[in-house]
Amino acid sequence: MSETEIIVEPNRQDIIHKHTFDAPRDLVFRAITEPELVPQWWGPRDLSTEVDVMDARTGGRWRFINRDADGNVYAFSGVFHEVTASERVVQTFEFEGMPGHVALETLTLEEADGKTTYVARTLFQSVEDRDGAVQSGMTEGAQDTMDRLSEVIEKLR
Amino acid sequence: MSETEIIVEPNRQDIIHKHTFDAPRDLVFRAITEPELVPQWWGPRDLSTEVDVMDARTGGRWRFINRDADGNVYAFSGVFHEVTASERVVQTFEFEGMPGHVALETLTLEEADGKTTYVARTLFQSVEDRDGAVQSGMTEGAQDTMDRLSEVIEKLR
Numbered sequence: 001m002s003e004t005e006i007i008v009e010p011n012r013q014d015i016i017h018k019h020t021f022d023a024p025r026d027l028v029f030r031a032i033t034e035p036e037l038v039p040q041w042w043g044p045r046d047l048s049t050e051v052d053v054m055d056a057r058t059g060g061r062w063r064f065i066n067r068d069a070d071g072n073v074y075a076f077s078g079v080f081h082e083v084t085a086s087e088r089v090v091q092t093f094e095f096e097g098m099p100g101h102v103a104l105e106t107l108t109l110e111e112a113d114g115k116t117t118y119v120a121r122t123l124f125q126s127v128e129d130r131d132g133a134v135q136s137g138m139t140e141g142a143q144d145t146m147d148r149l150s151e152v153i154e155k156l157r
Numbered sequence: 158m159s160e161t162e163i164i165v166e167p168n169r170q171d172i173i174h175k176h177t178f179d180a181p182r183d184l185v186f187r188a189i190t191e192p193e194l195v196p197q198w199w200g201p202r203d204l205s206t207e208v209d210v211m212d213a214r215t216g217g218r219w220r221f222i223n224r225d226a227d228g229n230v231y232a233f234s235g236v237f238h239e240v241t242a243s244e245r246v247v248q249t250f251e252f253e254g255m256p257g258h259v260a261l262e263t264l265t266l267e268e269a270d271g272k273t274t275y276v277a278r279t280l281f282q283s284v285e286d287r288d289g290a291v292q293s294g295m296t297e298g299a300q301d302t303m304d305r306l307s308e309v310i311e312k313l314r
Contacts, residue, residue, distance in 0.1 A: 013170045013280070059236055061216045079216055079236040081249040081259055090259050092238040092249065102238055102247050104261040106282060123170070123282055125263060 004146040006139050013130050015139065017120045019146045023153045025109040025116040029086040031152045032107070038064065041148035044141045047074075057083050062091065078102075093122070101129050118146075161303040163296045170287050172296065174277045176303045180310045182266040182273040186243040188309045189264070195221065198305035201298045204231075214240050219248065235259075250279070258286050275303075 007016040021028050031037050035054040042049045043066050052063040052075070063077035078092035086109060093103040104123040109116050124130035164173040178185050188194050192211040199206045200223050209220040209232070220234035235249035243266060250260040261280040266273050281287040 011168055014282075059218045079238050079249075081236050081251070088257075090249070092236075092247070092261065094238070100245075102261065102263065104249065104259065104280065104282070106259065121282065123261065123280060125171075125261070125278065125280060 002150075004143045006142060008130075008134055008139070011127060013125070013127055014121050014123045015130060015133065017118075017122075017139075017142050017146070019118045019149075021116045021118060021150060021153055022114075023116060023157060024114060025111040026086045027153050027156045028109055028116045028118060028149075031149055031156060032089065033083065037152055041145060041152045044144045045148065053077075056080060056089075078105075101125060101132075103129070103133075159307075161300050163299060165287075165291055165296070168284060170282070170284055171278050171280045172287060172290065174275075174279075174296075174299050174303070176275045176306075178273045178275060178307060178310055179271075180273060180314060181271060182268040183243045184310050184313045185266055185273045185275060185306075188306055188313060189246065190240065194309055198302060198309045201301045202305065210234075213237060213246075235262075258282065260286070260290075 002020055005018040007018070031041065033056040035051045035056070038051050038054065039049045042064060047066040047068050050065040050067070052065055054062045054064075056062070058080060060080045060083070061077070062080065063075065066074040066076070075096040077094055077096060081090040081092070083089050088109070089107040091105050093105050094101065102125060106121045106123070108119050122133070124133065159177055162175040164175070188198065190213040192208045192213070195208050195211065196206045199221060204223040204225050207222040207224070209222055211219045211221075213219070215237060217237045217240070218234070219237065220232065223231040223233070232253040234251055234253060238247040238249070240246050245266070246262075246264040248262050250262050251258065259282060263278045263280070265276050279290070281290065
C-alpha cells in the first residue's frame with residue numbers, strides 16, 4: 001500500500017489528502033461514487049457503513065451511517081455541488097452529531113502512466129473546526145480509508 | 158439605510174458580511190428565499206437578475222442569471238446544503254464564468270427587539286480565491302445588495 005500524504009498547514013482552514021492509486025482514474029471514480037461499493041471502504045475498518053442515500057450527480061444528496069460494535073450510530077450527510085465523471089467531485093459534508101459545522105470537500109483525480117493521483121481538499125468554516133477534525137482522528141482514519149479504497153479498486157481491475 | 162459591516166482578515170479564507178435589518182427575521186428569511194422576490198434585490202442595481210432555478214430547501218438547487226445593459230450574461234449556481242426556516246441557510250456558490258472555484262456560504266439570522274442581524278460568511282477554497290473575489294468588486298456589490306434587500310423587506314412589512 002502506498003502512503004497517504006496529509007497536509008495541515010498552520011492558520012489555514014483546510015486539510016489536503018493526497019494518494020496515488022495504481023489504477024486508471026475511471027476505476028477510482030467508480031469505487032468512490034458507486035453506492036454499493038462505499039460500505040467496503042468508507043471510514044475506519046472497525047465501523048460498518050450503511051449508505052442511506054447516495055445520488056452521486058450534480059445536485060444530488062448523500063447520507064452515510066457508521067455503526068460501531070456497541071451499536072453506537074454516527075450519521076454524516078451533504079449535497080453534491082458537482083460530480084464530473086472520472087475528474088472531479090465537489091460536495092458538502094456535515095457530521096450530524098455536531099450540527100452546524102459544515103465542510104466543503106473538493107476531490108480531483110488525475111491520471112498519468114496508468115496511475116491516478118487523488119487529491120481531496122476539505123475546507124472548514126474556521127481554523128478551530130479544522131483543528132477539531134484533526135484532533136478527533138480524521139487524519140488517522142484517512143490512511144485506513146485510502147488503504148481500503150485501494151483494496152476495492154484492486155478488485156475492480 | 159444602515160451600513161453593512163464587511164470583515165476581510167489577512168490570511169483567512171473567508172469574507173463576512175453583517176447587516177442589521179429593521180424587521181423580524183421571518184420577513185428577512187422570506188425576502189431571501191422566495192424566488193419571485195430575488196430579482197428585486199440580488200446583485201448590483203445595474204444588472205437584472207433572472208431566477209432560472211431556486212428550490213430553497215435542504216438538498217435543493219439554485220441558479221441565477223445576471224444580465225447587463227449590453228446583453229452580457231453572468232450565471233451563478235449551487236446547491237442548498239441546509240435551509241432552516243428563519244434561522245439558517247448553508248449553500249454552495251459558483252460563478253459559471255470561472256468554473257472550478259466553489260465557495261461555501263453560511264447565512265444566519267438572529268432577532269432581537271424586532272431587528273434582525275444577518276451574518277453571511279463566504280468561505281473560499283484558497284486565500285487567492287477570496288482575494289480575487291474582493292478585487293472583482295464583491296464587497297462593493299454587497300452594500301448595494303443589502304440596501305436593495307432592505308427595500309424589499311420594507312415592502313413586505
